[in-house]
Amino acid sequence: MAIVNLQNVTYKYPLTEKPALQNIDLQMKEGEFVAVIGPNGAGKSTLCYTLAGFVPHFFKGELTGSVEVARNETSKSNLHEWVLNVGLAFQNPFNQISGAKYTVFEEIAFGLENIGVPREEMKGRVKEAMKMTGISDLADRSPYSLSGGQQQRVALTSILVMQPKVLVLDEPTSQMDPIGTREVFSVVRTMAERGMTVILAEHKMEWIANFADRVIALHEGQILVDGKPGEVLTSDVLTEKGFGISRYTSVARRARELGLWKRDTLPVTLEEAVKGFKE
């Protein structure tokens, strides 16, 4: 039984001609970690909004097909109920900050407060979530005084603390250095192993190759390829359609043309490239 089930989903923003999503079919199993890649404007954020109920409950426009998460249908539900199952971290973490709280600790507690979680339990959950994402030392800071990468960690933490069934992350590491990126990917991997279903829009191919179970390549609102990371991330069609691809894939592809790459498959990560070139 799929926890996420999108059938023939097409969506147009208000006052636009061209759909931002077109005939999307997507089923996800519980605990699956799916990465979504695509060039600018491909529809990654729109797909995230659709899973998270912001389409159609916040962004109006025209939605057809069915969007089901945990057996609820988005069109028969409201955003208030929806967010209990699905947590979204926005592409711009600044959009996540409530503006109502003075400290990071209170900011992260905000969602739990809203659903009436008792004070003591709330404190425990907030502390644990902050520890997981490595931001315990930011507890007393103002959310507005943080760097972009720190804001992204706060945004992720404020979603994780709600323990949603489905976690939707829209480029959650765009403002992070490699150390931050590694930490986020490994926290997310851990959550998936504990049964949380994760969908993550991302440009960083090597990280996806190391951590995700499956990759969906979006192009002009449609699913172009859907499969295992190693296959999708090295597929020739990505280069043709203007996707950013891993430098190791590009180098090995060129080497293959020159007869210097012997393997049948192309690498995505440095480790795979090194192994392949040694052979």
Ligand SMILES: Nc1ncnc2c1ncn2[C@@H]1O[C@H](COP(=O)(O)OP(=O)(O)OP(=O)(O)O)[C@@H](O)[C@H]1O
């Ligand atoms: N609020 C909006 N109103 C109208 N059109 C929109 C709106 N938001 C996005 N679009 C359009 O929908 C399409 C998909 O945009 P979306 O933001 O989902 O792409 P994306 O893959 O997330 O791109 P990026 O890599 O730049 O984040 C684009 O053509 C975009 O111009």
Ligand SMILES: [Mg+2]
């Ligand atoms: Mg986007």
